[in-house]
Amino acid sequence: MMIPLNFYLLLAAGLFCLGLFGALARRNAIGILIGIELMLNAVNINLIAFWRYIQPADPSMALAGQIFALFVITLAAAEAAIGLALVIAIYRSRDTVNVEDVNLMKW
Amino acid sequence: MTADLFLINVAFYVVGAIALVGALIAVTAQNILRAALGLIVSFIGVAGVYFVLEAEFLGVVQILIYVGAIAVLILFAVMLTRGLMRGTGSAYNTQWMGAAFIALILFLLLGVVALGTRWNVVPRQVGDDVIPQIGTELMTTYLLPFEARSLLLLAVLVGAIVIARE
Amino acid sequence: MDILNSLFTNLYDWLAATIHSLLAGLGLTKDAESAIVAAIMGLIVVTVILLWMVLMVLILIWLERKNAARVQDRVGPNRVGPWGLLQPVADTVKMFIKEDIIPTNADKLVHTLAPIVTMAPAVLAFAVIPWGKGMFPADLNIGVLWVVAVGSIGTLGIFMAGYGSNNKFSLLGGMRGVAQAVSYEIPQVLTIVTIVLMTGTMSLVKIVESQGGWGGLQWYIFAFPVGPIAFVVFYLSSLAEVNRTPFDIPEGESEIVAGHHTEYSGMKWGLFYLAEYFNFFLVCCLGAILFFGGWQGPGFLPGYVWFILKVYFLIWVGMWIRMTWPRFRVDQLMGFAWKVLVPIALLNILLAGLRFDLFSLLRMMGLIS
Numbered sequence: 001m002m003i004p005l006n007f008y009l010l011l012a013a014g015l016f017c018l019g020l021f022g023a024l025a026r027r028n029a030i031g032i033l034i035g036i037e038l039m040l041n042a043v044n045i046n047l048i049a050f051w052r053y054i055q056p057a058d059p060s061m062a063l064a065g066q067i068f069a070l071f072v073i074t075l076a077a078a079e080a081a082i083g084l085a086l087v088i089a090i091y092r093s094r095d096t097v098n099v100e101d102v103n104l105m106k107w
Numbered sequence: 108m109t110a111d112l113f114l115i116n117v118a119f120y121v122v123g124a125i126a127l128v129g130a131l132i133a134v135t136a137q138n139i140l141r142a143a144l145g146l147i148v149s150f151i152g153v154a155g156v157y158f159v160l161e162a163e164f165l166g167v168v169q170i171l172i173y174v175g176a177i178a179v180l181i182l183f184a185v186m187l188t189r190g191l192m193r194g195t196g197s198a199y200n201t202q203w204m205g206a207a208f209i210a211l212i213l214f215l216l217l218g219v220v221a222l223g224t225r226w227n228v229v230p231r232q233v234g235d236d237v238i239p240q241i242g243t244e245l246m247t248t249y250l251l252p253f254e255a256r257s258l259l260l261l262a263v264l265v266g267a268i269v270i271a272r273e
Numbered sequence: 274m275d276i277l278n279s280l281f282t283n284l285y286d287w288l289a290a291t292i293h294s295l296l297a298g299l300g301l302t303k304d305a306e307s308a309i310v311a312a313i314m315g316l317i318v319v320t321v322i323l324l325w326m327v328l329m330v331l332i333l334i335w336l337e338r339k340n341a342a343r344v345q346d347r348v349g350p351n352r353v354g355p356w357g358l359l360q361p362v363a364d365t366v367k368m369f370i371k372e373d374i375i376p377t378n379a380d381k382l383v384h385t386l387a388p389i390v391t392m393a394p395a396v397l398a399f400a401v402i403p404w405g406k407g408m409f410p411a412d413l414n415i416g417v418l419w420v421v422a423v424g425s426i427g428t429l430g431i432f433m434a435g436y437g438s439n440n441k442f443s444l445l446g447g448m449r450g451v452a453q454a455v456s457y458e459i460p461q462v463l464t465i466v467t468i469v470l471m472t473g474t475m476s477l478v479k480i481v482e483s484q485g486g487w488g489g490l491q492w493y494i495f496a497f498p499v500g501p502i503a504f505v506v507f508y509l510s511s512l513a514e515v516n517r518t519p520f521d522i523p524e525g526e527s528e529i530v531a532g533h534h535t536e537y538s539g540m541k542w543g544l545f546y547l548a549e550y551f552n553f554f555l556v557c558c559l560g561a562i563l564f565f566g567g568w569q570g571p572g573f574l575p576g577y578v579w580f581i582l583k584v585y586f587l588i589w590v591g592m593w594i595r596m597t598w599p600r601f602r603v604d605q606l607m608g609f610a611w612k613v614l615v616p617i618a619l620l621n622i623l624l625a626g627l628r629f630d631l632f633s634l635l636r637m638m639g640l641i642s
Binding site: 002003004005006007008009010011013014015016017018019020021022024025026027028030031033034035037038041044045048049051052053054055060062063066067069070071073074075076077078080081082084085086087088089091092097099100 | 112115116119123126127130131133134139142143146149150153156157159160161162164165168169172173176177180181183184185187188196197198199200201202203205206207209210211213214217218220221222226227228229230231237240241244245248249252256259260263266267268270271273
Binding site: 109110111114140141144147163164167168170171174175176178179182183186235236238239 | 304305307308380382383386413414415418419421422423425426428429432433436444448451455458473475
């Protein structure tokens with residue numbers, strides 16, 4: 001008996017919520033980016049689990065899950081690069097990576 | 108159940124635990140370097156989950172890109188911003204209780220949906236030659252997203268260099 | 274000759290049958306029995322490969338020192354055994370008995386994990402290398418990608434070593450090492466993609482089997498002009514990946530003390546040293562498989578002997594290069610990767626995709642299958 005689909009979805013939900021907590025609650029800007037990467041990973045697990053367990057009726061969509069996940073990985077890499085470049089630029093001009101200290105535009 | 112099915116089940120629990128424990132360390136560690144290392148452990152766990160799901164190509168791509176490139180980027184950024192010399196203080200900002208509450212509510216919601224729905228599972232027979240098919244589909248059915256992604260990566264390359272330049 | 278060729282596969286089958294018959298009296302179900310046999314045989318294969326690799330690395334250490342000595346017009350180690358053959362054993366004993374020092378303000382966890390993170394991928398990558406006909410631990414259909422992916426984890430180890438030593442020289446060496454490794458991964462992967470394009474599969478076993486024509490001599494290095502260009506680019510970027518001279522700025526002794534492994538002593542340093550030689554051996558194995566036909570060769574020698582000969586030929590060329598070329602400066606190194614090797618590798622992929630090589634020409638003219 002294979003692992004039921006629900007368990008994979010539960011694992012992905014757990015990872016996503018941990019990532020969400022990290023992205024909302026951490027002080028260090030890099031910590032926020034770490035949370036975002038965790039969320040993207042969780043989404044990928046969901047996509048691949050659905051690809052494995054549910055076959056679409058249209059045969060030309062047979063690999064859509066894997067290709068979608070591949071695109072998400074590419075996007076995550078691109079976003080991590082730009083995010084970290086921004087963090088480094090902020091550090092250079094303000095000498096801090098605490099998001100609580102970068103609050104000039106807050107009212 | 109047969110021996111290899113049993114081993115696959117055991118493997119799922121092991122790599123799932125690795126992914127979750129790594130994520131926990133990544134989100135709660137005060138030292139940002141430990142958080143980055145926990146993230147790397149979580150990435151390897153997720154790659155293991157892909158192998159258990161019989162998507163080996165994606166598992167190897169996950170190791171190559173996430174652990175080989177993104178993790179190195181994060182470690183470089185940690186080092187360049189000297190986040191460790193800042194030292195003490197809590198890891199969380201002032202709104203952590205609201206964040207924990209929202210994360211918990213979302214987890215309960217997603218859990219109810221995941222465990223309660225009756226998915227019409229049609230397990231597929233994973234053939235042996237997925238990779239030539241992926242290549243063909245990338246070049247025919249999914250050509251537009253593929254080209255859009257290459258343009259995106261070019262923009263990211265130029266943008267990251269411009270932003271992080273002295 | 275067939276007997277010699279399939280010596281090790283026959284040994285494997287005989288051992289599996291023996292274990293099966295030993296377990297037959299225990300009354301287990303058929304599934305459990307085959308699972309236990311598979312597990313035991315897997316452990317045996319892993320142990321044999323690890324021991325073989327350690328033996329190879331010991332021979333490599335001796336070979337390097339003797340080679341260096343002869344190139345520099347001296348004799349080399351000759352005290353410890355006949356021709357100094359036990360010198361690597363003496364080195365190993367020295368490594369074991371040295372004191373294990375951790376610098377005062379260093380991050381203990383990172384400092385201790387770094388040699389492990391550098392060594393583990395080097396060993397993992399040997400899971401897919403075919404040593405002879407039917408002699409491979411695992412035939413992944415993404416074999417080449419597995420080796421590349423697992424090799425890219427090693428850069429993390431260099432960074433952790435450089436950072437975790439609380440030492441400016443280590444940090445500088447570590448950052449340079451990571452920049453170099455990441456930059457030279459790209460021409461290496463691009464040339465591997467060229468070979469995958471010409472073969473149509475990423476499985477290392479099938480790549481070796483597809484080089485079997487012409488009495489075992491249809492190797493990809495003979496596919497002008499794509500093959501030799503790809504081989505030169507692959508070999509140079511692989512030398513840079515494993516931090517060998519002339520690309521050994523991260524650990525150059527006259528430059529930066531010892532770079533990222535300045536603060537390591539005893540067995541931890543031994544792990545770094547072993548990891549470097551494992552990586553070098555791996556890269557030469559990969560070169561032999563992709564470009565020189567792996568275990569294919571004319572029939573008068575068994576396959577695994579051909580493979581070892583080709584790997585040692587590539588190792589000898591690497592050592593020769595180390596003894597004679599001066600070291601690159603850091604900016605020359607990065608400029609060489611990005612401005613010379615990457616464009617050449619991209620052009621090579623274009624030529625391979627357009628089937629502009631000798632094998633495709635002969636295939637078009639109907640001279641080979």
